[in-house]
Amino acid sequence: MNKPTEAELEILSLLWEMKEASVRQIHEKLAETKETGYTTTLKMMQIMHAKGLLDRDDQNRTHIYRPKIKKGDTQKSLLKNLMTTAFGGSAKNLVMQALGQDNPSQEEIDEIRAFLDDLAQKKS
Structure with missing residues (x-):
């Protein structure tokens, strides 16, 4: 298993709680507690998908991400x-x-x- 970084763990914990979310939803949650840009959140989630940490449903215009690891x-x-x-x-x-x-x-x-x-x- 790929070991998630601290930043990736932050995103994973939100997704474990929410079950699934768009980049925008994750970004808004992260922005409540720290200064971060939307493109940074997007890039992180794309990397996490490539690493096998997240599943992505790209059937619709807005991609929905789910945690792939328990x-x-x-x-x-x-x-x-x-x-x-x-x-x-x-x-x-x-x-x-x-x-x-x-x-x-x-x-x-x-x-x-x-x-x-x-x-x-x-x-x-």
Whole structure:
């Protein structure tokens, strides 16, 4: 799988949420949070299509793009790469660093604890 760049991930996350969109729709969403030109968004999405990250329906005048790669698969691949390169393959170090950077709410801590309890149960 082609690993998406940070800019490509931004577009992919919008498409995962929206399911499908035109370049204009994606550009308008991106423009809400950062300064970007329409032609830049268009070029990025054309490159992403060429890389196999997006499907494009060009039946109509306005091309409609859809994510070609799954969100979960992409997250797993990126996380595995990050864990290997930045944390020496240690899931513990990755999790400890992630939790140390954030101030999780009690609800998030309870969810994490329930997840860990479930993992421990599956191991025994």
